[in-house]
């Protein structure tokens with residue numbers, strides 16, 4: 146121990162001196178952060194050298210356009226068991242580890258759930274000693290920073306690289322070229338037809354590797370992020386041709402722009418050319434580098450599927466399928482049939498949505514122009530597939546037209562992904578059923594064995610062990626720490642439901658966490674929260690289907706009831722919101738504005754002080770989520786049934802002892818099945834009912850508006866200058882969405898049921914012992930939602946590891 150400490154100290158002092166040239170006394174926290182990270186990186190490197198020698202097993206490559214990895218300093222210290230050492234050493238040298246930790250910035254390389262899932266999966270791979278690597282893009286700017294003024298969202302670039310990034314290694318020696326545009330030439334050589342892309346624009350892809358370590362394991366995997374850079378030769382040629390130096394710079398910028406921005410929308414397919422190029426850039430660079438490693442082993446190509454798995458996280462990386470075909474056929478000389486067998490056997494695909502506007506398609510013309518050889522291959526895949534379907538369903542034109550990969554001038558990426566994979570999974574039981582029975586019904590009929598469910602999960606280490614140290618301590622004291630390796634062991638907490646002292650401590654931990662969040666809110670907003678109130682929380686992307694509108698309409702109604710002293714057993718509430726709206730999503734921005742407008746009235750009204758407070762925390766991110774989630778009492782999961790594929794925010798909150806107030810949608814259903822009806826507050830239309838109302842025209846939002854006085858009041862407030870709004874115009878589009886356009890998301894339909902459950906929550910919360918029991922049950926059953934379980938299930942059923 147003492148030796149370890151001395152070594153750590155020496156490494157730290159050396160690093161500090163190297164990076165700053167300063168003596169300890171003069172160094173800032175930021176400089177100490179850099180030195181500390183350098184030391185940790187060294188420890189990881191040592192581990193890596195040992196790890197790489199062991200790797201001979203099957204490797205999974207998880208391709209994703211997003212990896213929302215969050216801060217890594219805390220994770221590394223904990224996983225390497227260096228936290229105490231670091232704390233002591235830093236203290237001796239006059240630093241505080243807590244102050245140093247806040248110097249780390251959070252790379253926002255994802256929009257929300259999909260990117261966070263990819264990050265939790267990397268954590269589980271390494272912690273389960275599996276070889277699973279991430280392949281993504283190194284965006285120069287992550288998801289925009291959100292800033293709100295007068296209820297309006299402003300977007301600022303996320304300059305996450307401005308201070309440098311401590312955990313990445315640039316590997317220029319492994320850079321390679323990705324080709325766009327030009328023409329495809331064919332020629333015959335040795336009696337075989339060959340294809341070659343000429344006059345293409347060449348973009349250099351440079352990898353940056355981030356080592357990913359596991360919790361107390363020796364595995365070190367890699368997250369490889371690709372950055373676009375100009376190819377120097379090309380720049381020179383261009384420069385010579387165009388003689389003017391400024392053109393050369395413009396051209397260089399143009400090529401680099403490819404990996405500049407993450408597209409800030411997680412639920413509409415906005416089809417921009419740069420996005421198309423980004424998708425191809427990711428898979429082409431990723432697959433080329435993996436295959437060149439494979440070739441060094443001098444194995445037969447037919448061995449590839451038993452050694453490598455390529456998983457695509459949603460359809461964004463689905464060009465991997467034709468790209469792998471292209472390389473195997475054009476560059477390695479395999480026949481179409483051989484290449485197709487290898488491709489389909491090694492690729493698998495996760496579907497993340499059935500929202501129609503989010504199902505990706507690309508205009509055929511764009512693909513033809515920017516990816517000419519890929520286009521030819523897609524046409525061929527489509528033709529062969531349609532022929533095969535023709536044999537299966539002779540004469541059924543209609544079906545085949547619907548199954549086709551290319552139709553109406555569009556390439557349907559989900560179809561490409563299904564046809565080119567051996568496994569397709571949905572992300573929660575309901576979602577998989579919807580895929581099989583509805584959205585991808587025809588594909589399910591054609592390939593029933595290909596479809597399966599893999600319910601999403603979250604890293605219990607990040608979202609419980611690291612985010613909530615006081616709860617972790619309490620759990621460890623009660624049941625030991627086996628659950629850190631085997632999260633289902635959390636079930637051992639069940640008998641403690643009859644232990645009043647334990648329940649009291651659980652309540653105290655929650656209260657302490659609420660106080661920590663309240664301190665943060667006071668610092669950020671100058672507002673003092675009532676920590677005895679229920680912390681009722683909805684934090685996630687702002688979207689119509691997630692129904693922040695239902696929440697805020699309820700608050701509008703609640704305000705009136707409280708003002709008029711009509712609330713019977715009411716428990717004071719602090720409503721907490723956070724979330725970003727896509728910059729072009731007008732309706733979502735209106736919702737933020739509405740929340741802000743209502744908050745300004747409520748928070749300044751002395752009559753409801755201590756009973757009702759509303760907080761909107763700006764710039765929701767991984768880091769902010771880690772602050773909020775341990776403090777949640779009520780987890781708002783309000784999506785219109787069928788719309789939320791899984792959700793993972795629901796799991797994070799459950800694991801931290803929150804009770805779910807949610808629709809029977811996504812993984813909420815599975816939470817319900819685990820904890821039982823007593824320990825959750827379900828409400829609203831079922832998926833079946835939603836589908837029914839969508840198909841019939843039996844739902845008339847106006848009828849509800851006219852018959853329910855509470856709803857009429859709340860909706861009218863949107864356009865009436867009375868309690869909340871300053872003019873009739875500002876929120877009229879929300880008003881019309883509900884009444885004129887018949888409430889697409891069934892907000893009014895579910896209102897009554899939602900209010901009932903909110904009232905039940907208010908009265909249940911007053912029996913604290915019972916409430917604490919419910920909270921405990923949620924924690925005890927949450928182990929099932931660890932991504933360790935999810936990954937173990939992918940590993941056995943899809944990737945066939947071990």
Ligand SMILES: *Cc1c(COP(=O)(O)O)cnc(C)c1O
Pocket residue numbers: 256257258261684685686765766767770791792793794795797
């Ligand atoms: C977990 C998480 C999400 C996903 O939340 P949902 O409630 O499942 O939509 C989005 N953003 C961040 C930062 C997260 O940590």
